[in-house]
Amino acid sequence: MLYIFFNSLSKSGSRQSKIYRIVAKSISIFQTEGVEIRDISKIADPNKLIKSLSETEDIVLIIGGDGTLTHIINKIHSIENLPKIYAYRAGTGNDFLRDLSKIPGTKIIKKRYFLINPYFKKLPTIVLNNSHERAFINGIGFGLDAYIANYVNTKKAKKGFASFFIETIRAFKNFRTYENCQIIIDGKEYNFEKVWLVSIMNGCYYGGGMKIAPNANRLSDQLSVIVIHKISKRVLPLLLTSVYTGRHLKYKKAVTELIGQNIYVKCDDIKLMQLDGESFAAKKEMQISKK
Numbered sequence: 001m002l003y004i005f006f007n008s009l010s011k012s013g014s015r016q017s018k019i020y021r022i023v024a025k026s027i028s029i030f031q032t033e034g035v036e037i038r039d040i041s042k043i044a045d046p047n048k049l050i051k052s053l054s055e056t057e058d059i060v061l062i063i064g065g066d067g068t069l070t071h072i073i074n075k076i077h078s079i080e081n082l083p084k085i086y087a088y089r090a091g092t093g094n095d096f097l098r099d100l101s102k103i104p105g106t107k108i109i110k111k112r113y114f115l116i117n118p119y120f121k122k123l124p125t126i127v128l129n130n131s132h133e134r135a136f137i138n139g140i141g142f143g144l145d146a147y148i149a150n151y152v153n154t155k156k157a158k159k160g161f162a163s164f165f166i167e168t169i170r171a172f173k174n175f176r177t178y179e180n181c182q183i184i185i186d187g188k189e190y191n192f193e194k195v196w197l198v199s200i201m202n203g204c205y206y207g208g209g210m211k212i213a214p215n216a217n218r219l220s221d222q223l224s225v226i227v228i229h230k231i232s233k234r235v236l237p238l239l240l241t242s243v244y245t246g247r248h249l250k251y252k253k254a255v256t257e258l259i260g261q262n263i264y265v266k267c268d269d270i271k272l273m274q275l276d277g278e279s280f281a282a283k284k285e286m287q288i289s290k291k
Contacts, residue, residue, distance in 0.1 A: 002032040003053065005072065006063040007040045019063065022088060026061055029109060040068065046075040050082065058083040061113070066093035066138060069116075070276040074135050077120045086113045093277050096137045099203035099218065124202050124223055124290035128280065138276050139206050139213065140288065142265065143178065143197030143228075146272040147171040148207070150279035172237070177229075181267040185225065185260035192256070196228040196236060200263055200288050204246070206277065214246030215257065223290050225258040263288040 004026060006019050027035055040062075043049060053060070060083055062072060069087055076082065089097050089112050097114050100106045107115035123135040141149075151167035178195040199206070201213035201224045216224035231239060231254035239255070242248040248255050265286045273282035 001058050002027065002030050002035045002061065003058060004035065004037045004061045004063065005040045005043075006037070007068040007071070009041045022063055022090070026088070026113075029113065030059055030061075032059060040064075040072060046072055047079065050076045051079055053083045055081045055083050060085045061088060062086070063088045063090050065090060066096050066276045067278055069096055070135075070137055070278070073120065073123070073137060077123055077135060082117060082120070084115060085117055087116050088112055089114070093208055095205035095208065095277075096203065098205050098209065099138070102204070103219070119218060122219070122221055122290060124200075124288060126275065126286060126288045128283075134275065136202060136275050138203045139199055139201035140273060140275045141197055141199040141206070142267060142270055142273050142282060142286070143195060144171060144175050145197050145199060145207065146274040146279055146282070147175045149274035149277055150272055153279050178267040178269060181227070181229075181265065183225065183227070183258070184264040185258055186262055190256075190258065192227050192229045194230045195267065196231065197226075198265060198267070199226040200224075200265075201226065202290070210243045211246035212243055213257075214249065215259075221290055222259045222261050223263060223288065225260065225263060227256040227258070228254060229256065230254060261290050
């Protein structure tokens, strides 16, 4: 049986005609005996549903961007003996699949269908409020990127490059740097001043193709930490244009790259964070780890 999951709350999932086209194409590609189509936003217990499927006879296809994938992966990644799970490239982000496309050995069918089971292992987590632990697939960020994500997410009906560009300008005008940030990585302490952003990355990309952490390796047991700090507001836009190619790491006076497995972050006046593009209220102190 082919189980197709889509998210009606996402931009791609709300377009029924597009979903129907993807479904028809997927049925012809996987050629299973039957198909069941489910709206993720209306499944009460995804964990229970996935556990009921056959590891050898069933296939799951998830249609959506990074937000949809992060949501469902948090529900099912700890299940043993999962059926084959494919992700279809759709949505406004796709940084997870963009990263996978660069990894040798990733199984990709017709340039659109990505087998994602191998990447459920070693997912990093962050402890949120009330000791709730949440996994992420691409990365989390504190600072300017979190403000951009927050502004863009309030304009869901207008998501796209134009909206991202407009909200980036808005965030840039309103954001004030963190005066002091303390980061402890595997027991070693680092302190930064005038911090624009701290990005803790499992993959290379976020923000729809920004190669913020070009040396990140999601198959390893470590995370890449990128800190942009002590750079003037006038010069920062020039630096950010180089992020799409990963060349920003050359500006070592303003960009620091660190790696580690257990990461503690404490920044003055921190209010927002982003996790795989979704914005959340942030605590003053954060603990992130990749086990």
